Amino acid sequence: MSVHIEAKKDQIAETILLPGDPMRAKWIADTFLKDAFLYNDVRGMLGFTGTYKGKRISVQGTGMGIPSTLIYCHELITEYGVKNLIRVGSAGSYQKEVHIRDIVIAMAASTNSGLNTIRFNGADFAPTASFELFQKAIEIAKQKNIPVKAGGILSSDEFYADDFDSYQKWADYGVLCVEMETSGLYTIAAKHQVNALSILTISDNLVTKERTTADEREQTFREMIEIALELAL
Ligand SMILES: O=P(O)(O)O[C@H]1O[C@H](CO)[C@@H](O)[C@H]1O
Numbered sequence: 053m054s055v056h057i058e059a060k061k062d063q064i065a066e067t068i069l070l071p072g073d074p075m076r077a078k079w080i081a082d083t084f085l086k087d088a089f090l091y092n093d094v095r096g097m098l099g100f101t102g103t104y105k106g107k108r109i110s111v112q113g114t115g116m117g118i119p120s121t122l123i124y125c126h127e128l129i130t131e132y133g134v135k136n137l138i139r140v141g142s143a144g145s146y147q148k149e150v151h152i153r154d155i156v157i158a159m160a161a162s163t164n165s166g167l168n169t170i171r172f173n174g175a176d177f178a179p180t181a182s183f184e185l186f187q188k189a190i191e192i193a194k195q196k197n198i199p200v201k202a203g204g205i206l207s208s209d210e211f212y213a214d215d216f217d218s219y220q221k222w223a224d225y226g227v228l229c230v231e232m233e234t235s236g237l238y239t240i241a242a243k244h245q246v247n248a249l250s251i252l253t254i255s256d257n258l259v260t261k262e263r264t265t266a267d268e269r270e271q272t273f274r275e276m277i278e279i280a281l282e283l284a285l
């Protein structure tokens with residue numbers, strides 16, 4: 053048992069899927085995992101372990117934003133020995149050609165969070181995906197005939213920016229989309245020399261103002277989860 057996770061030491065698998073939304077964790081466990089059991093409901097941040105195609109795998113909600121996500125990732129890595137952390141999240145597109153329902157695999161994550169300037173005394177650190185997981189995810193997507201886009205993303209500390217158009221600067225530099233966790237995830241994975249990858253589904257587009265419906269989100273989230281689960285095998 054750690055501060056925020058009530059699982060016993062051996063109840064969490066080496067590979068874990070990390071949605072922000074704990075109810076998405078439940079949906080993943082109910083839909084894809086066999087013999088899944090709940091190992092955590094402290095603060096309602098649900099965590100499950102089960103099997104997928106015979107392989108033990110866990111799924112844990114992280115909450116929204118870098119601080120919440122780092123609490124769970126830190127405890128999962130240092131107290132439960134988790135080695136492969138795969139975020140499965142939603143994101144807002146910054147580019148006209150990155151459409152709703154598209155899947156984006158984050159190669160690197162810029163941020164406006166103070167996390168790394170604090171850690172590195174004012175200098176920047178470049179949080180990047182595990183090459184091994186990234187390469188495997190691209191192969192899996194190809195085999196499954198699921199189109200994906202890959203590139204840089206932004207992990208923002210705010211969902212509602214004061215100046216809506218401030219996203220344009222990131223867009224000009226080729227950043228594909230915005231979410232709120234990956235930069236923290238890639239940083240903590242680097243610190244502990246474990247593997248991390250973020251697979252995201254575009255839920256809305258800031259340029260065209262398109263949005264997915266709940267049904268559409270479920271359909272495309274399914275493809276993102278399938279890629280993530282195959283990564284565990
Ligand atoms: O869908 P999830 O994984 O929660 O991710 C995105 O959605 C939340 C904002 O609505 C933030 O956590 C953002 O990163």
Ligand SMILES: O=c1cc[nH]c(=O)[nH]1
Pocket residue numbers: 142143144145211230231232255256
């Ligand atoms: O626009 C969006 C959509 C999902 N997640 C975010 O952080 N922003």
